[in-house]
Amino acid sequence: xxxxxxxxxxxxxxxxxxxxxxxxxxxxxxxxxxxxxxxxxxxxxxxxxxxxxxxxxxxxxxxxxxxxxxxxxxxxxxxxxxxxxxxxxxxxxxxxxxxxxxxxxxxxxxxxxxxxxxxxxxxxxxxxxxxxxxxxxxxxxxxxxxxxxxxxxxxxxxxxxxxxxxxxxxxxxxxxxxxxxxxxx
Numbered sequence: 001x002x003x004x005x006x007x008x009x010x011x012x013x014x015x016x017x018x019x020x021x022x023x024x025x026x027x028x029x030x031x032x033x034x035x036x037x038x039x040x041x042x043x044x045x046x047x048x049x050x051x052x053x054x055x056x057x058x059x060x061x062x063x064x065x066x067x068x069x070x071x072x073x074x075x076x077x078x079x080x081x082x083x084x085x086x087x088x089x090x091x092x093x094x095x096x097x098x099x100x101x102x103x104x105x106x107x108x109x110x111x112x113x114x115x116x117x118x119x120x121x122x123x124x125x126x127x128x129x130x131x132x133x134x135x136x137x138x139x140x141x142x143x144x145x146x147x148x149x150x151x152x153x154x155x156x157x158x159x160x161x162x163x164x165x166x167x168x169x170x171x172x173x174x175x176x177x178x179x180x181x182x183x184x185x
Contacts, residue, residue, distance in 0.1 A: 012172040015094040017123040033119040103153035
């Protein structure tokens with residue numbers, strides 16, 4: 001696989017709410033900049049519970065296919081309800097981003113300096129699960145329309161956040177393949 005194909009495969013277009021706060025010389029903690037709300041903690045707990053449910057459903061489907069299938073349908077129904085609740089609770093505007101395991105890029109009207117560090121809260125849609133970490137500007141390009149495209153790398157994602165991000169990227173890839181398959185059918 002060529003470098004261009006690899007980058008395209010693992011970089012997915014997405015929408016997210018993005019909050020960036022420039023880091024000052026005195027390193028502030030992420031918790032001070034983005035205090036975790038009860039809602040954020042609930043979303044993260046739902047994600048962890050979802051992981052365990054998926055593991056248990058796979059095991060159950062191996063033993064009792066029809067029962068496992070029925071429970072998977074209930075799980076999907078709950079997932080849709082959770083997504084609907086997240087959509088109604090997010091009052092911030094989502095932005096178009098390109099997302100990968102190592103970072104993301106977005107378009108802005110404002111130039112940013114390469115090497116500048118920011119505190120980041122990125123809410124992945126549709127579930128609104130927040131990724132909170134430090135990030136650094138790794139590139140900044142000016143487009144012909146006067147807008148700037150900035151690339152950011154994640155500096156210190158926790159293992160749990162990295163796993164949430166990877167799962168989110170896999171879901172985006174599966175959805176893109178499903179849509180491509182339907183368009184070709």
